[in-house]
Amino acid sequence: MVYAKVIARALSRLLELSMQQKAGEPGQVQATGRLALALALTRCAPLLLSHAMMSRGVTLEQLEERILLIAEVTARSHQQRRERERRKREASLGSGG
Secondary structure: OHHHHHHHHHHHHHHHHHHHOOOOOHHHHHHHHHHHHHHHHHHHHHHHHHHHHHHOOOOHHHHHHHHHHHHHHHHHHHHHHHHHHHHHHHHHHHHHO
């Protein structure tokens, strides 16, 4: 959790600096700010998620179980998609040759 806080602080500083940036094209400054914001939100997401779940009475162990379950379902879905694509590819090779 400390790591996430340090990264969030560093990225928020990057966002602050990008807002103060005077040189460069306006689009470039805007892109830098958006990138910094996206990075900050990405790095803060685990901290925000754990805080929100803990405020609802969910323990870190329960949160970990939920995350692992989501990862398992996602992996299964990806595997099924790969299998469908493989069968489709094999079928097209079989009918084309």
